[in-house]
Amino acid sequence: MNNPQQDSTDVTRKTLPPDGKVNNAKFKINLFVLFPWFKKICKWRSIQFLLVFPTMVIFLFFLYAGLFGSRVGNRNIIVIFVWILWWFLLITFMVPFASRVWCFVCPFPFFGEWFQRGALIKVRVGKMLGLRNKMFGLNKRWPKFLTNIWLQNILFLAMCTFSAMFLTRPVVSVLILGGLFVAATFLSMIYRQRAFCMYVCPVSGFQGLYAMTSMIELRATDKEVCRKTCKTKNCLTGSEEGWACPWFQYMGKMERNNYCGLCMECVKSCPNDNISLNVRPFCGDTLIKGYDEAWKSFIMLALAMVYSVTLLGPFGTIKDWANVAETGNWKGFSIYAGIIWFTALVGIPFVWYLASRLGRFLSGTNEVSTKDIFIRYSYMLVPLGLLAWIAFSFPLIMINGSYIISIISDPLGWGWDLVGTAHVPWKPIFSQYTAHVQIPLLLLGLYFAIKRGYDISLTLYQNKSRAARSLIPVVVVCTAMILAFLKLFTG
Amino acid sequence: MKFKEILATISVIVSVIALPLVINWYHESYVLGAYPEGTKVITLSAVAKGGAWTLDKVDGTNYWWKDFKPATINLEEGDKVVLRFESTDVHHRFYCPELNIGPVEVEPGHIVTAEFEANEAGTYRYYCTSMCGDCHFYMQGWIVVTAKGQPPQQPEEIAMACEQHYEKPPKKDMVTWGKYLYYKNACISCHGDEGQGGVENINYIKDEIPAHDILAEKLWLKEKEHVDIFVDMLKKRVDFEDLEEEPDIPLFNLVLKQYNAAKDLIRYGKHCAKADAAGPEPPLQMVSWQALLTDYDMDSIITYLLMLYEWEDDEE
Numbered sequence: 174m175n176n177p178q179q180d181s182t183d184v185t186r187k188t189l190p191p192d193g194k195v196n197n198a199k200f201k202i203n204l205f206v207l208f209p210w211f212k213k214i215c216k217w218r219s220i221q222f223l224l225v226f227p228t229m230v231i232f233l234f235f236l237y238a239g240l241f242g243s244r245v246g247n248r249n250i251i252v253i254f255v256w257i258l259w260w261f262l263l264i265t266f267m268v269p270f271a272s273r274v275w276c277f278v279c280p281f282p283f284f285g286e287w288f289q290r291g292a293l294i295k296v297r298v299g300k301m302l303g304l305r306n307k308m309f310g311l312n313k314r315w316p317k318f319l320t321n322i323w324l325q326n327i328l329f330l331a332m333c334t335f336s337a338m339f340l341t342r343p344v345v346s347v348l349i350l351g352g353l354f355v356a357a358t359f360l361s362m363i364y365r366q367r368a369f370c371m372y373v374c375p376v377s378g379f380q381g382l383y384a385m386t387s388m389i390e391l392r393a394t395d396k397e398v399c400r401k402t403c404k405t406k407n408c409l410t411g412s413e414e415g416w417a418c419p420w421f422q423y424m425g426k427m428e429r430n431n432y433c434g435l436c437m438e439c440v441k442s443c444p445n446d447n448i449s450l451n452v453r454p455f456c457g458d459t460l461i462k463g464y465d466e467a468w469k470s471f472i473m474l475a476l477a478m479v480y481s482v483t484l485l486g487p488f489g490t491i492k493d494w495a496n497v498a499e500t501g502n503w504k505g506f507s508i509y510a511g512i513i514w515f516t517a518l519v520g521i522p523f524v525w526y527l528a529s530r531l532g533r534f535l536s537g538t539n540e541v542s543t544k545d546i547f548i549r550y551s552y553m554l555v556p557l558g559l560l561a562w563i564a565f566s567f568p569l570i571m572i573n574g575s576y577i578i579s580i581i582s583d584p585l586g587w588g589w590d591l592v593g594t595a596h597v598p599w600k601p602i603f604s605q606y607t608a609h610v611q612i613p614l615l616l617l618g619l620y621f622a623i624k625r626g627y628d629i630s631l632t633l634y635q636n637k638s639r640a641a642r643s644l645i646p647v648v649v650v651c652t653a654m655i656l657a658f659l660k661l662f663t664g
Numbered sequence: 665m666k667f668k669e670i671l672a673t674i675s676v677i678v679s680v681i682a683l684p685l686v687i688n689w690y691h692e693s694y695v696l697g698a699y700p701e702g703t704k705v706i707t708l709s710a711v712a713k714g715g716a717w718t719l720d721k722v723d724g725t726n727y728w729w730k731d732f733k734p735a736t737i738n739l740e741e742g743d744k745v746v747l748r749f750e751s752t753d754v755h756h757r758f759y760c761p762e763l764n765i766g767p768v769e770v771e772p773g774h775i776v777t778a779e780f781e782a783n784e785a786g787t788y789r790y791y792c793t794s795m796c797g798d799c800h801f802y803m804q805g806w807i808v809v810t811a812k813g814q815p816p817q818q819p820e821e822i823a824m825a826c827e828q829h830y831e832k833p834p835k836k837d838m839v840t841w842g843k844y845l846y847y848k849n850a851c852i853s854c855h856g857d858e859g860q861g862g863v864e865n866i867n868y869i870k871d872e873i874p875a876h877d878i879l880a881e882k883l884w885l886k887e888k889e890h891v892d893i894f895v896d897m898l899k900k901r902v903d904f905e906d907l908e909e910e911p912d913i914p915l916f917n918l919v920l921k922q923y924n925a926a927k928d929l930i931r932y933g934k935h936c937a938k939a940d941a942a943g944p945e946p947p948l949q950m951v952s953w954q955a956l957l958t959d960y961d962m963d964s965i966i967t968y969l970l971m972l973y974e975w976e977d978d979e980e
Contacts, residue, residue: 218665222672230679237684244724244752248773293672295665344724585687588748588775589695 203394203449205440215437215450222294224278232280232350234584239347243586247599249343250584253576255350256340261570263380265563269455272387273380276434281353282370285361290416298413302365306411310362315372321465325378326472330517332375333476334510337483337495345498367419370434382469383559384430385458385552386621391433391440392424394449399425403447408439415442424448429458431466456625459552467551468522474558474654475517481565481661483509525551528646536643541633549629550647553622557651560618561658564611568662574602611662619655623648699746703779706737707748710756710770710792715799715826717790722752734805738816739782741809747778757794760807761866761944762786767793782809787819789866791947799826801853826850835960838899842968845961854948859972868946869937879966880973883922884915888975894919895970898963923966930962 205212214220239251246252267275287293291309299307332349339345353374360369370377393399399406408424411417415438422432424439424447440448461467482488483495494505529547533539575597582595589595626647630640696705709722711732718732739745749758749770758778759766765778792803806819830848833840846852846859854863854873861875885891890913897904897911904923910916933952938945953962 219668219672226672226675226679229676230683233680233683234687237687240725241721241723243750243773244722244727245773287676292669293676295669342724344727347724586750586773586775587691587695588750589691 201390201449201451201453203451205448205450211450212440215440218296218441219294221277221436225280225283228278229280229283232354236347236351236354238585239343239350241585242343244343245586246341246343247573247576248580248583248586250580251343251346251350252340253573253580255346256336257569257573258577261566264383264559264566268380268383269386269559269563270388271435272384272389272391272430273377273433273435274389275380276370276377277436279370279376281357281374282361282367284354285358285369286367286419288358289361289366296411296413296416304410304417305405305407305413306417308365312365313363315364315368319372321463322372322378322381322469323465324372325375326465326469328373329375329378330472330476330514333480334513336480337492338498341496342498366417366421367434371420371432378469379473381431382466382473382555383562384433386456386556386559387430388452388455388457390430390451390453390457391435391437392427392449392451394447396425398445398447399423403445405444407442407444408448411438412442412444415439417442429460431458456556456621459625459629461548461552461555464548467548468518470551470554470558471521471525472517474554474561475513475521477558477561477565478654478657479513479516481561481658485565485568486661524650525554525647528650531646532643535645536634536639538634538636538639540635541643545633546643549633550626550644552629553626553647553651556621556625557618557654560614560621561655564614564618564658564662567610567614568604568607570602571604571607572601575600608663612659615655615658615662619651622651626651700744702744704739704743704745705748706745707750708735708737708758710749710751710753710758710796710803712753712756712797712799712803715792715797715801715803717749717758717792717803717805722750727752734803734822736805736819737807739807739809741782741785741811743782743809745780745782747780749776749778750774754796755794756792756796756803758790759793759947760788760790761947762788763790763807764944765790767945769794782807785809785811785814785817787817789864789947793947793949795951798848798850801850802826838895838960838964838967839971840968841961842964842966845957845965846968849953849956851965854950859969863948865936865946865948867939867943868948869939871939873948876969877972877974879926879969883926883970884919885913885970890914890919891970891973894923895967898967901960926966927962930957930965 205215235251235255238249242249242251263275289308289310291297291307297307298305301307302312335345335349339349353376356373357369360373361367399408403425405412406423406425407415408418408422418439419436420432420434422439424443427433440450461470483491490505491509493500493502494509497503497506526543526547529543529550532546532550533541533543576599578594579597579599582591582593583589584591623644626644627641630644631637634640634643699705706719707721708717708719709732710717711722711727713727714732716732716734719735719737720726720730720732722730722732747758747765747768749756749768751770751772751774754772756770757766758768758770763780763782765780768776768778770776786809788807788809790805790807792800794800796803802822804822806822808817808819810816830844833844835841846855854865855876856862856873859876859879861873861877863873864871865873880891883894885894893911893913904920913919929950931952931954934950936946936949957965
């Protein structure tokens with residue numbers, strides 16, 4: 174089972190490629206070298222507060238709007254800005270181009286981190302729990318059996334099952350977002366650092382997985398400096414310049430984007446100035462480490478499929494099943510929920526397992542176990558799933574985009590007209606080009622799935638032919654999935 | 665650093681406290697306060713659940729549990745009024761024919777306004793005239809205009825409130841099933857308790873909604889035994905188009921014609937004609953039920969209404 178806390182401390186697992194590299198990006202540009210002023214900004218202690226504070230105020234405004242504004246979904250800013258605009262920006266731009274930059278400005282842990290640190294900007298120096306920072310709260314260790322992303326997987330699946338409710342009911346959005354906000358604050362008082370973000374936050378889970386594709390990474394410039402020269406390991410333990418990594422990462426061993434929240438504390442605290450913010454090619458990290466991460470990729474793909482069928486497809490009955498708040502059809506909703514959970518947790522994984530077994534058989538050797546093939550090849554569903562989500566999200570913004578314009582003027586649906594756009598009528602934006610956007614995205618997803626799948630196969634097998642043969646069944650599965658999406662999107 | 669920390673802390677605390685205050689201040693000052701001085705601004709929220717135009721603030725925190733009551737709007741003669749309508753759920757239509765307000769289309773989540781001057785003292789009934797749900801027909805209330813210096817008049821009570829929880833009887837008994845449908849579908853709100861009619865419909869050519877407890881008479885069923893025979897045929901689902909033998913009911917063709925007319929009225933609805941062509945549209949209209957009621961349902965309602973007729977006791 175994967176332990177994200179060990180992500181930066183355990184790189185000697187069996188599933189590692191023979192050369193030990195988990196990141197196959199050869200081309201990298203260090204933005205800190207290219208733009209020294211940007212590094213200065215990142216090292217500036219106030220920067221995170223200055224970015225999170227407005228986000229937090231906007232978030233509180235959304236909660237207020239959800240509670241006391243119009244209870245009609247498309248007339249309330251919490252629904253339109255969170256589930257349409259934010260989601261689109263997150264999945265389409267932030268994650269693929271800027272990794273987990275959202276975690277840098279996320280308001281959920283704002284109060285929790287404030288109470289925990291007893292500071293909004295400054296660093297408290299002290300000595301506790303092996304750290305060089307002083308923190309408040311109980312500072313307990315997160316239960317060992319939960320040091321994986323299974324909880325996030327289940328919570329995300331549960332949350333998405335009720336998506337039709339929070340897309341139409343602002344108060345349900347408040348319950349979900351406010352619940353996460355309260356949970357983040359509460360857990361910060363009990364557990365160390367950002368245990369909530371690391372193990373509980375449903376948004377964090379999929380961000381971590383899809384951040385593997387991101388064209389940005391924060392890494393140690395030279396890991397040898399961390400391992401051999403650096404005695405203090407400030408990134409992990411903190412210093413008077415920066416807090417100990419809230420995500421429990423040690424830069425000397427951090428090889429993937431999955432559990433780096435880009436908070437830039439390591440940039441501030443590194444005594445050797447050994448941190449780089451690199452631009453790299455798409456799909457730089459390719460190592461899936463455990464079943465929990467593999468299942469995350471299955472869940473995300475299943476949800477992209479179910480959402481596409483429910484929200485974009487012509488199936489009125491399924492829409493009615495999903496929209497139980499309107500229809501009150503709990504029997505239909507149970508079927509809908511059952512389909513989601515079965516597809517995500519059993520259906521796709523089972524097909525993947527069969528393809529992995531067949532791949533092992535076709536490879537003609539037993540040198541790689543079915544388990545390793547199953548887990549490592551599941552990475553192929555990361556670019557595939559991400560691009561499918563983007564392909565799903567484009568029509569969402571094209572159809573509902575005009576609501577954003579009117580909501581800016583009347584965020585609570587109270588009859589305001591702040592910037593004179595309150596009465597802009599709903600109108601789909603360039604919706605005639607939806608398929609033109611979706612088809613290339615899906616094909617790009619398939620291309621990266623196969624390309625990276627092949628790269629992974631070469632790390633598993635010494636022989637190129639065996640590697641290619643082992644890949645055939647999963648490529649067939651990926652192609653079938655993309656064809657299903659194409660059929661659904663283009664009719 | 666200490667100064668920055670204090671400044672940051674103050675910023676957070678102030679913004680958390682000030683946020684709701686600023687929102688409400690803006691709303692009161694720049695939205696509600698934007699109307700000319702002396703104007704009475706009244707916000708009416710339409711709630712399909714329960715059927716009410718309410719003066720209460722309706723939002724996500726109270727919609728689910730609160731029992732919203734139809735508003736009585738009290739005004740004084742000469743008041744200049746702006747009514748701000750908002751729908752909290754589905755499409756509604758506000759209509760107060762006697763004050764010449766509306767019909768105002770009220771889309772969910774949009775605020776629309778209607779302005780008027782309360783010139784004459786009186787009680788004026790308002791309605792929702794867009795089929796908005798199970799409680800649509802109960803969505804009525806009063807605008808009461810009182811002479812200056814006088815206490816507000818008490819309007820007559822709106823006949824009844826929407827009751828959505830009728831016990832569902834077995835479908836096979838047409839009379840009880842018809843009664844259930846008559847009450848559940850709010851036929852009672854216009855046609856009165858037990859089909860007595862008498863509900864006023866402004867500028868309607870017949871003034872009032874006709875009674876239906878005399879449906880037997882309207883169908884030319886002059887004897888109780890004729891009604892029993894006809895109801896029996898309805899229960900047996902006899903095909904009136906393909907009768908082998910005509911029943912023992914006088915003027916049966918006429919009865920059949922009237923029965924079909926009554927059923928068509930339920931099926932397709934009817935536009936209520938104006939008494940004064942230049943006057944307002946009558947607010948109460950017979951809607952089409954063909955999408956909601958089956959053929960059996962319609963026959964059940966007719967059966968129930970036929971059974972309401974009070975026969976003189978022949979034996980006496």
